[in-house]
Amino acid sequence: MKLVNLSKNEFKKFADKHEQITFHQTEEWANLKKKNGWDAYYVGLKDKNKIVAGAMILAKTLPIIKKKMFYSPRGFLIDYKNKDLLKEFTEEIKEFAKKEKAIFIKIDPYVEYQERDNNGDIVEDGYQNKDTVENLKELGYKFFGFNTMQDTLQPRWMHVIEINGKNEEEVQKDMESKTRQILRKNEKSSIKTHEITKEELPLFKSIMEHTGERRDFIDRPLSYYEAMWDNLHDSGILKILIADIDFNEYENNTKKEIEEVKKALADRIYKHDNNLLKMNEKKYESTNKQDKESIERLNNQLDKIKKYKEEYGEKKTLGTILFLIYGNEVLSLFGGTDDNLMQFQSAYTVHYAGIKYAIDHHYKRYNFYGITGDFHKENPLYGLFLFKKSFGGHVVELIGEYDLIISKFWYNIYQTAFKTYHFLKKIKK
Numbered sequence: 001m002k003l004v005n006l007s008k009n010e011f012k013k014f015a016d017k018h019e020q021i022t023f024h025q026t027e028e029w030a031n032l033k034k035k036n037g038w039d040a041y042y043v044g045l046k047d048k049n050k051i052v053a054g055a056m057i058l059a060k061t062l063p064i065i066k067k068k069m070f071y072s073p074r075g076f077l078i079d080y081k082n083k084d085l086l087k088e089f090t091e092e093i094k095e096f097a098k099k100e101k102a103i104f105i106k107i108d109p110y111v112e113y114q115e116r117d118n119n120g121d122i123v124e125d126g127y128q129n130k131d132t133v134e135n136l137k138e139l140g141y142k143f144f145g146f147n148t149m150q151d152t153l154q155p156r157w158m159h160v161i162e163i164n165g166k167n168e169e170e171v172q173k174d175m176e177s178k179t180r181q182i183l184r185k186n187e188k189s190s191i192k193t194h195e196i197t198k199e200e201l202p203l204f205k206s207i208m209e210h211t212g213e214r215r216d217f218i219d220r221p222l223s224y225y226e227a228m229w230d231n232l233h234d235s236g237i238l239k240i241l242i243a244d245i246d247f248n249e250y251e252n253n254t255k256k257e258i259e260e261v262k263k264a265l266a267d268r269i270y271k272h273d274n275n276l277l278k279m280n281e282k283k284y285e286s287t288n289k290q291d292k293e294s295i296e297r298l299n300n301q302l303d304k305i306k307k308y309k310e311e312y313g314e315k316k317t318l319g320t321i322l323f324l325i326y327g328n329e330v331l332s333l334f335g336g337t338d339d340n341l342m343q344f345q346s347a348y349t350v351h352y353a354g355i356k357y358a359i360d361h362h363y364k365r366y367n368f369y370g371i372t373g374d375f376h377k378e379n380p381l382y383g384l385f386l387f388k389k390s391f392g393g394h395v396v397e398l399i400g401e402y403d404l405i406i407s408k409f410w411y412n413i414y415q416t417a418f419k420t421y422h423f424l425k426k427i428k429k
Contacts, residue, residue, distance in 0.1 A: 004043065014044060026237070028231050039060070040058055041059060045089050054077050068102040070106065071105070071153070075107050076109065090139050104406055106401065108153060116394060119389070140405070144400060149372050158371060160329075167359065171359065171392070191318065193243050208225075240320060241353055245318055251306075258299065262291075268284070319335065323354055328364040329364065330357055333369060
């Protein structure tokens, strides 16, 4: 077997059929990273004329020393359980890296470590890939450990819904009742989603910027989102959905609901008073009370809608999510919500739109993406985990991040410089 350079088309044909494929291992992703100084190699291990393993490898030349660092995001695409194949690929890729003056190759394979349920607990007798971790370590890969926080290049912990041919009703059955109630309420409130055009990117940027201020992170510049759009949108990888509320429609729906409740209440009273309805008196009074409370609540809702219209106009954008779609899954990369209208909980509606897209287009999985592996209530990000798990699905724990060191001398220098840079950056912040 021999490692060879592949054409982009040859690599794509191999990669798209691989069970571990994600958008990270695509020409489109490589082109986006080129904007930040990364070059790309497409390599494959061939057994005669058949590709048995491969990788898209990003490469960046380090300043001063003029050496390269290699990174195969969510790579390699290989059967990690086949130790002989992994060993041969490792030996070949090391020789390739030496010729290209790389000092190490970083990988973070899209391979699960062990099966976990919706609460993050390990599933007894579930699948596991502990042998994969041992194979990599035995072959000289430096393992960065089973971290629980998001301090790796790509999240090691995620929350996903396995679609696998399910319809909407089957997916909804796995959701918490509160989540289904919020989705129904948002539908009554006339919260709808639409896919934006490139001209609407400033609107998306505005929401992300305000979300960054609220959550204390620095948002990316508009040019970053424009570059993502230019490199990923036309191929179908990138979609951005925005949730809007139509206050006129919301108002009309509320008025209609009031009339329906009033009619039901009047009809019940008429039948009761004319002995046309046999009902337990206690239950009768209780139901009437609930209807009157509903009418009062809905009238209060009308007053709020009037104020919303005065402040925001007839329509208002509530929130947004940027999706990356490739291979087997629809992935929610990041999103944001208008600070002033968070009470509408539009994130539920936008995520559900992504889930419906996955169902309608026959994807195997909807990926909520990053969570932490710390499932204690004291964790400051525990609320984010609760939100994602409320949709059903399960926790995914990946095998982690590894460096295949080519030159120990230069690797140690790089690590020292990298740690010093981030220490100074932290002090500056």
